[in-house]
Amino acid sequence: MVRTCVICNKERAIIKRPKTRQQACRECFYYVFETEIHNTIIDSKLFNKGDKVAIAASGGKDSTVLAYVLKLLNERYQYGIELFLLSIDEGITGYRDDSLETVKRNQQQYDLPLKIVSYSELYGWNMDQIVKEVGLKNNCTFCGVFRRQALDRGAVMLEVDHIVTGHNADDIAETVLMNIMRGDIARLSRCTEICTNGDECIRRSKPFKYTYEKEIVMYAYFKKLDYFSTECIYSPNSYRGHVRTFLKDLEGIRSIAIIDIIHSGEAFELKKGVKLPIQGVCKRCGYISSNEFCKACVLLEGLNRGLPKLGIGKTNKMLKKYGNMPEGMATIPKFMNKNSDSVSEQC
Amino acid sequence: MCSIEDSPIIFDEVKIKPEVKICIKCKTSTATILIRHSTYCKPCFQHVFVGKFRKNMEKYKTSNSKIDEKVMIGLSGGPSSRAMLHLLSEIFSHELSKKQSFTEVWVCHIDENSIFNLKDSTINQVEQIVQKYNSLFIGLRIEDIYSDEFTSNMEFGQVLKISIDKSKQQEFNEFNATIRQNKELSNKEKLQSLLECISNLTSKEDFVWYLKLSLLIQTARKKGCTRLFLGDCSTRLATKIISLTSKGRGSSLPIEILGENNYFGDVIISRPMKDMISKEIGLYNHYLGFETVFIPSLTSLQPSKSSIERLTEDFIVGLERDYPSTVSTIARTGSKLTISNSIDDENRCALCLMPYRNENKFFQNRITLTKIPSSISTTNDCNTATNNCNDHCNPVTVSCSQSCCSDCIKPTKLDHQNIEINNTLCHACRVNMRDINEIFLPPYVAEEAKRQNRRLDLRKNIEEFLIDDIDDDQ
Amino acid sequence: MTQPLIKVNLFFSGGLEILFDNIKQKTVEISSSINPPNQTKMEDLIKWIRENLIKTKPELFMTGNTIRPGILILINDVDWEVEGELEYTIKDGDNIHFLSTLHGG
Numbered sequence: 001m002v003r004t005c006v007i008c009n010k011e012r013a014i015i016k017r018p019k020t021r022q023q024a025c026r027e028c029f030y031y032v033f034e035t036e037i038h039n040t041i042i043d044s045k046l047f048n049k050g051d052k053v054a055i056a057a058s059g060g061k062d063s064t065v066l067a068y069v070l071k072l073l074n075e076r077y078q079y080g081i082e083l084f085l086l087s088i089d090e091g092i093t094g095y096r097d098d099s100l101e102t103v104k105r106n107q108q109q110y111d112l113p114l115k116i117v118s119y120s121e122l123y124g125w126n127m128d129q130i131v132k133e134v135g136l137k138n139n140c141t142f143c144g145v146f147r148r149q150a151l152d153r154g155a156v157m158l159e160v161d162h163i164v165t166g167h168n169a170d171d172i173a174e175t176v177l178m179n180i181m182r183g184d185i186a187r188l189s190r191c192t193e194i195c196t197n198g199d200e201c202i203r204r205s206k207p208f209k210y211t212y213e214k215e216i217v218m219y220a221y222f223k224k225l226d227y228f229s230t231e232c233i234y235s236p237n238s239y240r241g242h243v244r245t246f247l248k249d250l251e252g253i254r255s256i257a258i259i260d261i262i263h264s265g266e267a268f269e270l271k272k273g274v275k276l277p278i279q280g281v282c283k284r285c286g287y288i289s290s291n292e293f294c295k296a297c298v299l300l301e302g303l304n305r306g307l308p309k310l311g312i313g314k315t316n317k318m319l320k321k322y323g324n325m326p327e328g329m330a331t332i333p334k335f336m337n338k339n340s341d342s343v344s345e346q347c
Numbered sequence: 348m349c350s351i352e353d354s355p356i357i358f359d360e361v362k363i364k365p366e367v368k369i370c371i372k373c374k375t376s377t378a379t380i381l382i383r384h385s386t387y388c389k390p391c392f393q394h395v396f397v398g399k400f401r402k403n404m405e406k407y408k409t410s411n412s413k414i415d416e417k418v419m420i421g422l423s424g425g426p427s428s429r430a431m432l433h434l435l436s437e438i439f440s441h442e443l444s445k446k447q448s449f450t451e452v453w454v455c456h457i458d459e460n461s462i463f464n465l466k467d468s469t470i471n472q473v474e475q476i477v478q479k480y481n482s483l484f485i486g487l488r489i490e491d492i493y494s495d496e497f498t499s500n501m502e503f504g505q506v507l508k509i510s511i512d513k514s515k516q517q518e519f520n521e522f523n524a525t526i527r528q529n530k531e532l533s534n535k536e537k538l539q540s541l542l543e544c545i546s547n548l549t550s551k552e553d554f555v556w557y558l559k560l561s562l563l564i565q566t567a568r569k570k571g572c573t574r575l576f577l578g579d580c581s582t583r584l585a586t587k588i589i590s591l592t593s594k595g596r597g598s599s600l601p602i603e604i605l606g607e608n609n610y611f612g613d614v615i616i617s618r619p620m621k622d623m624i625s626k627e628i629g630l631y632n633h634y635l636g637f638e639t640v641f642i643p644s645l646t647s648l649q650p651s652k653s654s655i656e657r658l659t660e661d662f663i664v665g666l667e668r669d670y671p672s673t674v675s676t677i678a679r680t681g682s683k684l685t686i687s688n689s690i691d692d693e694n695r696c697a698l699c700l701m702p703y704r705n706e707n708k709f710f711q712n713r714i715t716l717t718k719i720p721s722s723i724s725t726t727n728d729c730n731t732a733t734n735n736c737n738d739h740c741n742p743v744t745v746s747c748s749q750s751c752c753s754d755c756i757k758p759t760k761l762d763h764q765n766i767e768i769n770n771t772l773c774h775a776c777r778v779n780m781r782d783i784n785e786i787f788l789p790p791y792v793a794e795e796a797k798r799q800n801r802r803l804d805l806r807k808n809i810e811e812f813l814i815d816d817i818d819d820d821q
Numbered sequence: 822m823t824q825p826l827i828k829v830n831l832f833f834s835g836g837l838e839i840l841f842d843n844i845k846q847k848t849v850e851i852s853s854s855i856n857p858p859n860q861t862k863m864e865d866l867i868k869w870i871r872e873n874l875i876k877t878k879p880e881l882f883m884t885g886n887t888i889r890p891g892i893l894i895l896i897n898d899v900d901w902e903v904e905g906e907l908e909y910t911i912k913d914g915d916n917i918h919f920l921s922t923l924h925g926g
Contacts, residue, residue: 032716039713183676210714246662257593264597271685381902625922629893641836664891
């Protein structure tokens, strides 16, 4: 029996849509996939005409599809934004070096300007060296903290207004669960925000907030997009692995669960009197921080002093244990925003 | 892009085997129990356990308690509520001697055996347990929720029939609902047909839980009780926090997990067992020789992936074994959440009675497209016609002329009233509705849906004079 | 060579009994050394129960080589986590309680 697409009722269905379990043909799938992202962009008023937008591009499926779809929607609906590719070279041999090749091909294919920022030039350490120093237990912490800053710094270099990342619905649902499970109230209350611009100067948003990972893979597959599909060789810790498996099982039971988790996350409200960290700037490098020093500076200090555990755990507790950070040792270049001398004055 | 965000994850609380086998409290006896990272001897364990309970009870006394309060204990007969019954009774008898607070203590048990078509009732078993304590007992059956008396005015004699025509390309959540007399089947048959018509265990569990909750609250009201004690323990609450989140119930989550809340107004819900993990309760009951009643659940003997609730329990309990801080951390996170001020408490789901946000339906349709514009205009007109009807139909008298829309042209008799239900259900209950074909919902749902419809109607009449934040945004 | 037998009193409760035909208590005799020359340990006993006593759904009793999380074990009223868990050596006359604390079966 030939199955017909339930959306157009005409063409032959070739996929079962993970999000709705509807049978759909290729064209209808493309249409709903792209339009849902467009709706998200419009409803959240993500872009203004004339915005310069950097796509955080890793060469993986999410950011490759993001670059492709944003370029397409920008032309189709005339957002009037200017797109850039921004890549971070973490320095992971056999992983990032290969995926960067993909990004360079994407640059040609989509005809977008590309900027690469490397951990080595910014921090003096690459992930291979860091893993050698700290082992495989907390390496993702280093990488995550360093990447976040590196993206902001890259964005400043590109003089863009806005960074978009390929975080998809699965990633956000996973983050909601992780934040509940580790009691991170501050992040729990903001991790479902599609766009963060309250506490930092460079807007950062997630147009794939409601887009299923599986559908991104499908889209890339049918569109034959050129992406790099190897998992990071320094894979995340086992606790997160359990959460990931749980999420996949939930999706198996009820596909809407992923959206429902995000939906729940949006509804969470904190009791009055729950203490949240106050955002300030790092005394050393000027980057946004809720502590005296930003996490990257503390982690870096730990690396440089041969105390890799310095930045793992509660910063103040660790600094007490290992001694404070001497003043005036600017190891990461001062963080400067294009509109001001330092971020602090704007934020 | 790696999805891992920038925060360190510290779980050095990975399980460590106890080396010192001395009780950490009295520091003399040999330890016989391990709770998280702490070893206890039996007497110290019991002391700490009872202490945690008392501490929570003290908190309630200072916050919301009234003098001469009548209270109700929800007793499933399972370990946690069984232990709670004993602990509460001790406090009550202690207080009575000091002439304090609680003047009447009711114990309410709901027999769920009709769900599984079991003959034996659990009521007798539970009643025998309760007889040991100086409390009044009320035994109900879950199907009693179909009886007229469990409604707000205690005599609302109508049920709500909801049907979904699966052959139509339904819009994300549009159902047909009619109000009918509550007489055609016995209550038990109504309950069983409800469960038979829900194709999915996750939804079934959800329905059963909210029927039970409504029954408990209505019973407490009937007996004039202003407080309802529920036996949710920490392990259970952690599971609920994750499962409710996964079912899209984030906005009502605090009501279902907080140690104390007065969302239901006249009936305060208290959870004095909230700080004990299920292991502690199991040990406590074992040492005191308490018998518990085995209550089968919809997922008994089913695999882990049979429902969201079940999967979550296995997930949490499994993690807790390797990371013994899992349950307490999740429970702590949950305790910091609150019901949003922005939620209008008139927006109360007719089925689960929980608050919900208004904009859900619109939002869902924007991020989950099930149609494309061309298909809407070219396919048969039934879809669009149905939509129109839903927009224009007056809940009671139906005046829709499209001939394709069969539900609308049926002549309306008094006991067959169409009712607009879509605006009276929360997001999660609407998701559940997609797993049904045709069900009868109990009178309290029909009553609440009708009440809300009246209100919506009224609102329509005065709409142009209302100043609305939402209008300002658009 | 046959090993001497030891008597063990097993108790199942908290809903666990449904895996054992609703039997809540059973005295069994098992070999003092299932894996000679090593003496019978908790690990061996759990496996033995799975192979000899369980009537249905062994996966609801065990996960991997140990007891399913959420099932408490008490050895002569002492938490098995204090007694070394799977490493505990079974003795003649031991009372061993298996107590499910799981909500959903």
